[in-house]
Amino acid sequence: MIFGRYPSRDKQDKAIAVSAKKFRSAVGSDTSNGLFGNMALYSRVSGSVGLITLQNPPVNALSAVVRQSLIDLMDRALSEPEVKSVVICGQNGKFCGGADIKEFRSDMTGPPLVPMIDRLELSSKPVVAAIEGVALGGGLELALGCHYRVAHSKTRLGLPEVTLGLLPGAGGTQRLPRLVGIPAALELITTGRHVTAAEALQLGLVDFVTDHNTIEAAVKLALSVAGKSLDSRRISTCKCPRPPYADALFEEAMQRVRRSARGAIAPVACVQAVHAAATLPFARGMEQEKQLMATLFTSGQARALQYQFFAQRAVSRWSTPSGARWDTSKPRPVHKVAVIGLGTMGRGITVALAQAGLSVVAVETHEKQLMEAKRVVSGMLERGAKRLGAPPALDKINYSCEIQAVADVDLVIEAVFEDMVVKKTVFRQLSAICKPGTFLFTNTSGLDIDELAAQTRNPELVVGMHFFAPAHVMKLLEVVYGRRSSSQAVATAMKIGKNMDKISVAVGNCSGFVGNRMLRPYLDQAFFLLEEGATPELVDQALEEFGFAMGVFRMSDLSGLDIGWKVRKAKEMVSKTHQDCRYSPLGDLLCERGRFGQKTGRGWYQYDKPGGRVAKPDPWLHSFLEKYRAQRGFVARRIDHQEVLERCLYALINEGFRILEDRIASGPEDIDVIYVLGYSWPRHRGGPMFYAQMVGLSRILEKLEYYHQLHLDIPSLQPCSLLRKLVANGRPPIHKWVEVIKNPHSHL
Numbered sequence: 001m002i003f004g005r006y007p008s009r010d011k012q013d014k015a016i017a018v019s020a021k022k023f024r025s026a027v028g029s030d031t032s033n034g035l036f037g038n039m040a041l042y043s044r045v046s047g048s049v050g051l052i053t054l055q056n057p058p059v060n061a062l063s064a065v066v067r068q069s070l071i072d073l074m075d076r077a078l079s080e081p082e083v084k085s086v087v088i089c090g091q092n093g094k095f096c097g098g099a100d101i102k103e104f105r106s107d108m109t110g111p112p113l114v115p116m117i118d119r120l121e122l123s124s125k126p127v128v129a130a131i132e133g134v135a136l137g138g139g140l141e142l143a144l145g146c147h148y149r150v151a152h153s154k155t156r157l158g159l160p161e162v163t164l165g166l167l168p169g170a171g172g173t174q175r176l177p178r179l180v181g182i183p184a185a186l187e188l189i190t191t192g193r194h195v196t197a198a199e200a201l202q203l204g205l206v207d208f209v210t211d212h213n214t215i216e217a218a219v220k221l222a223l224s225v226a227g228k229s230l231d232s233r234r235i236s237t238c239k240c241p242r243p244p245y246a247d248a249l250f251e252e253a254m255q256r257v258r259r260s261a262r263g264a265i266a267p268v269a270c271v272q273a274v275h276a277a278a279t280l281p282f283a284r285g286m287e288q289e290k291q292l293m294a295t296l297f298t299s300g301q302a303r304a305l306q307y308q309f310f311a312q313r314a315v316s317r318w319s320t321p322s323g324a325r326w327d328t329s330k331p332r333p334v335h336k337v338a339v340i341g342l343g344t345m346g347r348g349i350t351v352a353l354a355q356a357g358l359s360v361v362a363v364e365t366h367e368k369q370l371m372e373a374k375r376v377v378s379g380m381l382e383r384g385a386k387r388l389g390a391p392p393a394l395d396k397i398n399y400s401c402e403i404q405a406v407a408d409v410d411l412v413i414e415a416v417f418e419d420m421v422v423k424k425t426v427f428r429q430l431s432a433i434c435k436p437g438t439f440l441f442t443n444t445s446g447l448d449i450d451e452l453a454a455q456t457r458n459p460e461l462v463v464g465m466h467f468f469a470p471a472h473v474m475k476l477l478e479v480v481y482g483r484r485s486s487s488q489a490v491a492t493a494m495k496i497g498k499n500m501d502k503i504s505v506a507v508g509n510c511s512g513f514v515g516n517r518m519l520r521p522y523l524d525q526a527f528f529l530l531e532e533g534a535t536p537e538l539v540d541q542a543l544e545e546f547g548f549a550m551g552v553f554r555m556s557d558l559s560g561l562d563i564g565w566k567v568r569k570a571k572e573m574v575s576k577t578h579q580d581c582r583y584s585p586l587g588d589l590l591c592e593r594g595r596f597g598q599k600t601g602r603g604w605y606q607y608d609k610p611g612g613r614v615a616k617p618d619p620w621l622h623s624f625l626e627k628y629r630a631q632r633g634f635v636a637r638r639i640d641h642q643e644v645l646e647r648c649l650y651a652l653i654n655e656g657f658r659i660l661e662d663r664i665a666s667g668p669e670d671i672d673v674i675y676v677l678g679y680s681w682p683r684h685r686g687g688p689m690f691y692a693q694m695v696g697l698s699r700i701l702e703k704l705e706y707y708h709q710l711h712l713d714i715p716s717l718q719p720c721s722l723l724r725k726l727v728a729n730g731r732p733p734i735h736k737w738v739e740v741i742k743n744p745h746s747h748l
């Protein structure tokens with residue numbers, strides 16, 4: 001007898017047998033001998049332990065071939081009389097990164113995971129998971145099907161499916177609560193958080209943690225448990241511990257995910273699946289998990305989230321229109337970096353660099369400001385270190401009031417006030433002081449990189465590094481190459497970004513780069529909607545229901561209205577007469593009245609005090625808008641959420657197409673990563689360009705044409721020619737847009 005008892009065993013075996021047969025005939029091979037591509041390998045160790053090694057670089061994902069191979073090798077281990085127990089591990093120090101996400105968008109072939117894991121759990125011989133590196137998603141579910149789990153101390157474990165718009169659909173929602181209890185399972189499954197091996201041990205998720213050779217430890221355990229009863233080790237047969245306050249716990253979890261999910265459906269389904277584990281027998285809970293998974297699996301949200309997963313990795317393979325590329329450009333080693341200007345951004349950048357292990361020279365002109373910056377930076381480092389349980393990198397930073405202190409650094413990041421005249425002066429100084437070859441990077445949110453580069457002796461060393469506030473927290477970095485930036489300078493900026501644990505996107509130089517350039521038409525539409533009859537509350541509500549963390553007006557109040565005002569004044573937009581092109585001075589008028597947002601206690605909303613956080617509708621603003629409309633001949637009309645979304649979002653998307661057409665971004669993924677990571681675009685909607693594809697390019701074009709006809713004085717509503725071309729080319733899928741961009745006559 002190979003397998004133990006299990007009620008639906010026959011059905012499962014049949015399911016596996018049928019799919020395995022289909023799969024083998026499809027691939028035309030017996031996968032059990034280790035000869036067929038990446039899969040799993042079998043060997044015998046210590047005489048009586050069958051060792052199965054998953055082999056599918058880079059993360060040993062459970063592709064169809066791996067699943068088939070695992071089934072075949074388990075059968076082999078179970079059929080060999082000398083083998084008394086089994087260890088499953090992953091090649092190259094990585095247990096398993098989960099199901100193969102690339103397979104999700106194709107016809108799913110090969111044996112399904114659920115019966116495979118159930119069958120593993122039913123094995124009459126003990127199976128030990130030797131977990132190194134990562135055990136994530138289906139990888140952890142596989143380990144939960146094993147009877148014992150041994151982890152290396154550096155392993156990370158988790159069920160991150162929710163971040164891909166799914167739930168742990170291979171029994172994870174049913175086994176995890178049985179093993180670690182409902183509160184911990186709810187938290188892990190709804191957030192997708194990874195845990196360390198130490199926390200996993202504390203939770204009871206693993207049985208043993210080692211600092212040494214994990215496979216050796218697992219084999220030792222496998223030898224010691226051979227022949228022992230497995231009854232208590234099959235998690236599916238255990239009762240789910242249900243605390244007396246379980247109902248309140250689920251209620252609270254549901255409220256929490258609904259509040260924070262911003263419209264994402266997967267976290268809600270995760271709570272429902274864990275609830276099934278708490279209230280139903282295992283087999284019925286599994287049915288519930290399957291149904292919920294089927295809904296999620298085919299949803300647009302799962303597609304969007306999986307697209308974003310790959311997009312965040314694709315942006316590291318950057319290229320520029322001049323032919324520079326990630327794989328042919330080598331970064332130069334950088335050991336010592338200077339940060340010039342220790343305002344909010346400079347401080348965050350200093351922290352991020354020090355935390356990345358780089359030596360930093362932090363420069364500020366006045367002693368008093370320098371000391372204040374030192375105090376704040378040290379506090380930030382200490383808090384960060386406490387969170388990570390590591391010593392703060394205080395000794396990585398030298399503070400100085402002298403710009404000469406940067407003479408021997410390898411790289412400078414200038415973070416002075418966002419003013420071209422000031423920045424130009426600093427760049428001229430840096431060019432004179434720094435040793436030859438020093439990279440001169442600028443943290444600007446939109447100023448001309450070429451103009452700054454022209455101030456230096458070596459413009460090829462100048463690159464923009466647009467950080468997002470707070471710079472030590474936000475994941476995004478726009479790396480902006482100018483006309484003369486060398487490929488080595490771009491590669492070095494991308495590498496420094498990676499060292500700081502950022503996701504860096506290389507983009508071309510234009511006013512506002514990608515993110516802020518697209519924001520302009522979005523903000524304009526919001527102002528125009530106020531002129532036409534909307535309130536800040538209405539606009540914000542529509543955008544927040546769409547999934548933005550904050551609507552445009554609440555966000556402006558938080559960032560400070562004066563920042564945009566200064567930029568508009570510098571560009572002389574405030575003083576200019578705008579005859580052919582509509583311009584709303586509403587933001588300027590508020591600033592002229594000292595309403596700068598939260599910091600002054602008044603902006604588009606009112607706050608209980610300067611610095612207050614809770615935005616309340618402001619009757620003063622409503623009457624101000626009424627007077628403004630009356631004076632300027634606007635007749636207020638009823639505006640609904642659909643119009644808010646179409647005008648704000650489609651104008652932004654239209655600018656995105658212009659950016660692609662101008663080759664400022666090398667593909668739609670770049671834009672989507674920037675918007676999700678830097679501008680709180682809801683991740684479950686993929687990003688603006690992915691969203692455009694989901695809505696349908698024809699519809700976007702049609703709506704833009706409609707609104708442009710109504711507002712001929714708003715050029716940003718005029719559909720861009722790339723959008724027209726894509727529609728004329730039969731609306732190709734997003735991954736084919738680049739072909740149309742590169743070849744203007746493309747019919748794909």
Ligand SMILES: CCCCCCCC/C=C\C=C\CC(=O)SCCNC(=O)CCNC(=O)[C@H](O)C(C)(C)COP(=O)(O)OP(=O)(O)OC[C@H]1O[C@@H](n2cnc3c(N)ncnc32)[C@H](O)[C@@H]1OP(=O)(O)O
Pocket residue numbers: 058059061097098099100101102113134136137138139160161164166167168169170293294297298310313314
């Ligand atoms: C109709 C109803 C049908 C229902 C059928 C459902 C059947 C499914 C049943 C169960 C499903 C289980 C769900 C899952 O398991 S989903 C996957 C869960 N796993 C994850 O989310 C992990 C994702 N990966 C990561 O977090 C990281 O990659 C990590 C493993 C931590 C490694 O990080 P790092 O070292 O930084 O490396 P990269 O992230 O750059 O990755 C390197 C390349 O590997 C690719 N990759 C990573 N994970 C996967 C994966 N699971 N599948 C496929 N490919 C993966 C990644 O894309 C990188 O490659 P590239 O740069 O080319 O994109």
